[in-house]
Amino acid sequence: MVIGAGFSGLAAAAHLARGGARVTVVERHDQPGGRARTWSEAGFHFDMGPSWYWMPDLFERFFRTFGHEVSDLYDLRRLDPSYRVVWPAPGEGSSPRFPPGSGAPPGSDTASGSGRSSGSWDIPAGVPALRELFEAEEPGGGAALDRFLAETGAIYQAANSDYLFRPSLTFREFMDPRLLTEVVRMRMLRSMASYARSFFGSERLARLVEWPVLFLGASARKTPAMYSLMSYADMALGTWYPMGGMHRIIQAMVQVAEDQGVEFRFGSRVERIRVEGGRAVAVEMEGGGGALSADAVLASADYHHVEQTLLEPQHRQYTERYWERRTMSPSSLLYYLGIQGDLGDLPHHTLFFDQDLDAHMDAVYLRPAWPRSPLFYACAPSVTDPSVAPAGASNLFLLVPLAPGLEDSDAARETVFQGVMARLEAHVGLPLRERLVVKRSYAMRDFEADYGAFRGNAYGMANTLRQTGPLKPRLRSSQVRGLYFAGQLTVPGPGMPPSLVSGELAAGVLLRDLGVRPTEASPPGSPRP
Ligand SMILES: Cc1cc2nc3c(=O)[nH]c(=O)nc-3n(C[C@H](O)[C@H](O)[C@H](O)COP(=O)(O)OP(=O)(O)OC[C@H]3O[C@@H](n4cnc5c(N)ncnc54)[C@H](O)[C@@H]3O)c2cc1C
Structure with missing residues (x-):
């Protein structure tokens, strides 16, 4: 049983079904997507949450596991410019300050030039054009960008080929001399803000390379430099858009899950997870909707909501005080x-x-x-x-x-x-x-x-150093057998790609606990079992 049909729940359901489990997803809303739902009015179709499609390789990885290419499922376009940044006009806002005498980089303009309120940069797609922008802002900026991308690219590759996919159930998973040496050598525990400024003297360039960590829920001053992989994703891998809207990804995931035999129940809100003999045995539905029994429950709704609302107090791992002390994302x-x-x-x-x-x-x-x-x-x-x-x-x-x-x-x-x-x-x-x-x-x-978002958070829990990896709420309950968690409040953290990974990790832990070995993916379009 999977609770929730957002990115993490859909990913978990598809992986569980691929592993041979019979999977039902219960979702309180009448459509899938969770924070990535849509809302339509008067002919306008709004994506309600995510709008930045980064790390296309992680989406490809997910869909390829199920025998699909992204291009079979939706029409993905790279945006150019990737985005625009509007800077403070000189004398407005205390930071970033315009370096005295800085020239206007390509793509910039001023209030007098275009009627805009302040200078702005259109950030071009592709490293060569970016290098020009960096060089125009600061002599040597192009070479500094190359060094920055070489270092952050190595982090990105290491994370996406390995560390991101460790379930973080224990610290032992990270007691790897090679990893620890690299973390120290590459100064990955310092803040992203200080790391960015070790490459760039221009405050605008530092701001430009550090802003992507805001996606992870904390400021650059509080986010460790290991998350500079986000900057690499932005600058080197690009900003993309699936035609039709971000919800196209959700539709594709539902299709993949259904091909694997997953069943969906929309408009079905779980009121309680029933625990018997220390084991999760059923979910009870709101409004007299009865109980659905389960061998295991994978909850992808907000972790705090699941623990504090759906479980009796004696079955919770974390106290309200624990949650009060967490740094939530904004x-x-x-x-x-x-x-x-x-x-x-x-x-x-x-x-x-x-x-x-x-x-x-x-x-x-x-x-x-x-x-x-x-x-x-x-x-x-x-x-x-x-x-x-x-x-x-x-x-x-x-x-x-x-x-x-x-x-x-x-x-x-x-x-x-x-x-x-x-x-x-x-x-x-x-x-x-x-x-x-x-x-x-x-x-x-x-x-x-x-x-049921704790304190109305939008993006779950921030990826600060103290809330990274095994320091996050765990994927597997230590109090209730057969209860697992996925989503943006657990590992690896907020965002669509991390939520995809979270679902995969939680499904993997659950399947291993059940002694199920993953099977080959069903070919796309094959009938439901
Ligand atoms: C405004 C906004 C902008 C964002 N922008 C970006 C972006 O540009 N790029 C990016 O990568 N990420 C972005 N994110 C983050 C990304 O959208 C999330 O990290 C991701 O969608 C979270 O997925 P999830 O599965 O963890 O949670 P959710 O999407 O919240 O899914 C949980 C599901 O559980 C359901 N549920 C809850 N309680 C119950 C219950 N009791 N019974 C049954 N079902 C229940 C919910 O309805 C929901 O469908 C944004 C998020 C927001 C809010």
């Missing part, structure tokens, strides 16, 4: 907007780093508060994919990272909305708010209501 204020007309020259992805990054990080991690001048991210998928908006209209998604657990009110949301829209409108030079036809917000209280 929550987010999201806006799904349908806009009549176009968005000017806005590219698919734009990061508004035009305000004080450190002040915003403090408001998320140190002194939780609604940020006064937040950083935000704008995603305009209809720039690439007309199918996500009606003809002549644009699909726009906004994301503002917020501290988990903040008091969430409509008034606070609206204040932030007006502020970020004013900046976006200044950037594109268009009165977008006058052309709004769809507007929906989503934040902490929605994450809590829809996923």
